[in-house]
Amino acid sequence: MxxxxxxxxxxxxxxxxxxxxxxxxxxxxxxxxxxQIEARPQWAVLEFANKxxxxxxxxxxxxxxxxxxxxxxxxxxxxxxxxxxxxTADLGYQPPVTKxxxxxxxxQALQVVTVISGEVVNWRIVTTPQGRQAQVLLRTMVWxxxxxxxxxxxxxxxxxxxxxxxxxxxxxIKSALxxxxxxxxxxxxxxxxxxxxxxxxxxxxxxxxxGNRAGFAKDQRVIVNRGKSQVAxxxxxxxxxxxxxxxxxxxxxxxxxxxxxxxxxxxxxxxxSFGKDGxxxxxxxTGGGNNSGxxxxxxxxxxxxxxxxxxxxxxxxxxxxxxxxxxxxxNDVPAVKIxxxxxxxxxxxxxxxxxxxVWRNDYNTAPAVVATANQSFAYNDRDGNSPTTWxxxxxxxxxxxxxxxxxPAGGGNAGATSSPGTPYYYSVEVVYRVSCLDLPGGCxxxxxxxxxxxxxxxxxxxxxxxxxxxxxxxxxxxxxxxxxxxxxxxxSGTTGTVSYCYFVTAKVAAxxxxxxxxxxxxxxxxxxxxxxxxxxxxxxxxxxxxxxVPLEYVVQFSDLPSFPRGSRTFTTDSxxxxxxxxxxxxxxxxxxxxxxDPTATVIYWRVGVRNPEDVPGPVADANGQRYVWSSVxxxxxxxxx
Numbered sequence: 001m002x003x004x005x006x007x008x009x010x011x012x013x014x015x016x017x018x019x020x021x022x023x024x025x026x027x028x029x030x031x032x033x034x035x036q037i038e039a040r041p042q043w044a045v046l047e048f049a050n051k052x053x054x055x056x057x058x059x060x061x062x063x064x065x066x067x068x069x070x071x072x073x074x075x076x077x078x079x080x081x082x083x084x085x086x087x088t089a090d091l092g093y094q095p096p097v098t099k100x101x102x103x104x105x106x107x108q109a110l111q112v113v114t115v116i117s118g119e120v121v122n123w124r125i126v127t128t129p130q131g132r133q134a135q136v137l138l139r140t141m142v143w144x145x146x147x148x149x150x151x152x153x154x155x156x157x158x159x160x161x162x163x164x165x166x167x168x169x170x171x172x173i174k175s176a177l178x179x180x181x182x183x184x185x186x187x188x189x190x191x192x193x194x195x196x197x198x199x200x201x202x203x204x205x206x207x208x209x210x211g212n213r214a215g216f217a218k219d220q221r222v223i224v225n226r227g228k229s230q231v232a233x234x235x236x237x238x239x240x241x242x243x244x245x246x247x248x249x250x251x252x253x254x255x256x257x258x259x260x261x262x263x264x265x266x267x268x269x270x271x272x273s274f275g276k277d278g279x280x281x282x283x284x285x286t287g288g289g290n291n292s293g294x295x296x297x298x299x300x301x302x303x304x305x306x307x308x309x310x311x312x313x314x315x316x317x318x319x320x321x322x323x324x325x326x327x328x329x330x331n332d333v334p335a336v337k338i339x340x341x342x343x344x345x346x347x348x349x350x351x352x353x354x355x356x357x358v359w360r361n362d363y364n365t366a367p368a369v370v371a372t373a374n375q376s377f378a379y380n381d382r383d384g385n386s387p388t389t390w391x392x393x394x395x396x397x398x399x400x401x402x403x404x405x406x407x408p409a410g411g412g413n414a415g416a417t418s419s420p421g422t423p424y425y426y427s428v429e430v431v432y433r434v435s436c437l438d439l440p441g442g443c444x445x446x447x448x449x450x451x452x453x454x455x456x457x458x459x460x461x462x463x464x465x466x467x468x469x470x471x472x473x474x475x476x477x478x479x480x481x482x483x484x485x486x487x488x489x490x491x492s493g494t495t496g497t498v499s500y501c502y503f504v505t506a507k508v509a510a511x512x513x514x515x516x517x518x519x520x521x522x523x524x525x526x527x528x529x530x531x532x533x534x535x536x537x538x539x540x541x542x543x544x545x546x547x548x549v550p551l552e553y554v555v556q557f558s559d560l561p562s563f564p565r566g567s568r569t570f571t572t573d574s575x576x577x578x579x580x581x582x583x584x585x586x587x588x589x590x591x592x593x594x595x596x597d598p599t600a601t602v603i604y605w606r607v608g609v610r611n612p613e614d615v616p617g618p619v620a621d622a623n624g625q626r627y628v629w630s631s632v633x634x635x636x637x638x639x640x641x
Contacts, residue, residue, distance in 0.1 A: 040076055041076045041113050042077050042114075043076045043077065043078055043112055043114045044079040045063055045067045045081075045116045045117075046063065046084065046088075046095070046106070046115060046117040047063045047095040048062035048066075048138075049096040049098055049118070049120070050062075050119070051120060053124075058173060059095075059120060061170075061177055062118065062120050062181070063081070065174070066118075069185050070185065076114070079110050087110050091105065091106060098117070100149075100395040101148065103148070104145055104364075105365075113144075113145055115142075115145060116140065118139055118141055121137040121271075123136045123137070130164065131162045131163050131165070133163070133172065133176075134169070134175060135159045135160075135176060136159075136180050137157050137270060137274065137278075138155070138156055138158065139154075139269075140153050140155075140156075146229055146230050147233075150265070151262065151265060152188050152267075154184040155267055155268045155270045155280055156180060156184055156187070157279045157280040158176050158177070158180030158183055159278050160179065191265060194210055194214045195210070196216065196260075197209050197210075197260060198256065198257050198261060199243075201255055201257070204247060204248040204251075205237075205245055206234070206246050206255055207244075210243070210244060211241045211244050213241050216236055216244045217236065217239060218237065220235070220263050221233070221234075222235070222236060222261050222263050222264065223261075224259050224260065224262075225259065225260045226253070226258075226259050229253070231251070231255055232248050232253070232259075233249050234247055234261075236263075246261065252509050253425060254513075269282070318353075318429075319340040319342055319428050320342075321340060322339070322510045322511065323338070323339050323510055323511055323616060324336050324337070324511075325337050325514055325616065325618055325619045326516050326614065328517075328628055329381060333382055333383055334381065334418070334516040335379045336379070336426070337377055337378075337619060338369065338377060338428065340377070341376065342430075352373070354407060355372065355390075355391065355407075355431040356371040356372075356375060356378070356429075357371075357390055357391070357431060357504075358370070358380070358426055359427045360380065360424050363416045366412055366415075366416075368414070368426070369416075370390055380416070380418050380426075381417070381418055388414050390409075390414035391408055391502070391504065392409070398504075398506075400440050402501035403501075404502040404503070405499060405500065406502065407433075407502040420516050421516070421542065421549055421582065422516070422544055422549075423546065423549060423614070424514055425513050426509070427508055427510065428508050430504065431504050432502070434501055435501075436499045512614060512616065513615065515610075515613075515614050517618075519628060520540050520542050520553075520586075520630045522537075522630055522633050524538045528635070529636070530636050531593060531637065532638045534590045534591060534593075535590065535593065536590050537555050537587070537605065538585050538586065538588070539553075539585070539588075540582070540583050541577065541581060541583060541586050542628075549611055550612055551576065552574045552612040553577065553607060553609050554571050554573070554608045554625075555605060555607055555608075556570070556571045556605065556608060558570070558604050559600035561634070562622075563604070563606070563623070564622060565623050565624075575589060593635075601636060601637050601639075602634050602637075604633070606632045606633070607629070607630045608627025608630070610626060
């Protein structure tokens with residue numbers, strides 16, 4: 001065969017190989033999804049708090065034990081410890097991170113869906129005839145990052161094996177913590193917390209597509225998520241085999257069909273003392289639960305003798321009827337008005353509200369607005385609010401022990417600007433104070449002062465006796481002086497009783513969202529124009545930075561510039577515009593104004609706008625219309641010949 005023939009054979013063979021490889025590409029691309037690598041849930045383990053002896057870094061050892069156990073289970077991807085440490089430092093947190101809001105923010109920064117935190121409630125080394133053993137009490141919380149709530153967890157006691165010979169305390173503790181991590185994760189993994197989907201809603205109730213066959217039961221607490229965001233909390237009320245009704249107890253964005261419902265588990269509190277053989281001992285909750293608001297504010301209210309009005313006698317909120325409504329302030333600044341009503345307990349002067357703190361969904365480092373104790377509303381506007389002090393109770397709601405004799409200042413200043421055209425969700429909490437005398441534990445300061453007074457009085461009596469024995473009149477004077485000292489001591493005791501204790505209520509969410517909007521600028525017809533035929537009215541779009549916000553417009557007419565309530569004011573049907581950027585012209589449908597007060601020669605007009613998804617909508621005008629209104633123009637009708 002010639003050299004050229006050999007080359008042609010080789011070229012032909014190469015083309016065949018290339019064709020076969022090319023034909024295989026679609027087959028590779030079309031492999032079933034099961035053959036592809038699926039993304040696993042992302043978890044992070046935070047440093048545990050050590051509430052036992054401080055002689056060892058037990059909290060860090062517990063973290064390592066749980067990270068190792070999660071990795072061994074091989075069901076989730078665990079964020080590296082160095083990533084957790086670095087992100088914790090970047091956020092300015094000092095381990096262990098224990099505040100719910102801080103845990104949620106850290107989880108968001110780490111881009112994980114679930115966070116494990118916990119506490120070593122106590123630990124010890126015990127000696128037995130066979131050797132030494134470590135015993136630990138652990139409380140583990142599993143946090144849902146989207147909602148910021150604990151959804152699972154365990155409270156257990158664990159022990160190392162009894163070891164003889166030369167073994168360090170640290171190795172024994174590590175062994176006990178490893179056993180504890182295994183037992184805790186076994187409990188958490190075996191606890192099936194059912195999920196469901198919202199099928200329909202009616203007022204504050206929702207029908208979900210799972211029932212007792214899937215594990216739902218009456219009085220279970222649930223959260224409702226939409227994507228990665230929590231939209232509501234609720235309680236299961238009625239259960240059938242394949243469906244259930246849940247009652248919404250707190251709404252952040254309103255629920256709708258398709259939202260996901262998830263049962264959550266409250267981790268029990270345990271005592272810091274060991275039971276028999278190192279077992280845990282349940283502790284009756286006295287308030288300050290980590291996510292449910294199970295607080296002892298009701299106890300305080302009963303002690304003070306107050307009755308809550310308006311049907312709120314069983315909650316711990318302090319405010320009700322929270323609403324957020326868009327409006328434009330007198331200086332033409334777009335804003336949101338957040339208003340609330342107060343329970344009767346919060347209408348005093350010395351006792352009751354100390355400060356109202358208004359939170360916004362996109363700003364979780366501090367309240368967006370702070371209001372004084374005598375206010376029942378506040379404004380959040382584009383110019384912001386004057387920076388002011390706010391108070392941070394570390395996620396502890398209510399209480400019946402005097403842990404704060406002054407309100408604890410939060411980091412940084414409160415106050416956040418709002419952006420016109422951006423939907424917001426608000427909630428309100430109350431910082432309040434009570435007399436320490438009205439708490440079950442009373443006042444340490446008052447008791448101490450009283451005792452000092454009594455001691456002073458005794459000293460005076462002794463002085464008098466000594467004086468009479470020693471020198472008669474002179475001694476008597478000395479005794480009188482001593483008596484005066486005793487009186488002063490009594491006064492000191494009275495002064496010591498004047499002390500307040502500070503607490504915060506749970507946050508109460510507004511009934512729906514609010515979108516601050518600028519006024520629309522009127523374009524045509526010109527002011528004082530002659531209008532003799534059906535006309536299109538033109539004005540500017542007020543869409544802001546959030547392009548997806550729908551805008552609903554109306555045009556309103558009246559023969560008076562005040563647009564009074566009644567038949568002298570006419571409002572067109574609304575129409576919705578979805579795409580035009582702010583400042584672009586918007587045109588109404590053609591409007592026949594000849595039927596608007598036909599006898600009037602001058603007609604005033606203005607344009608109203610709102611986000612139709614806002615609840616309840618902008619502040620209502622005299623006609624009950626909820627729109628942000630433009631300035632006013634007028635047109636004239638042609639004179640009769």
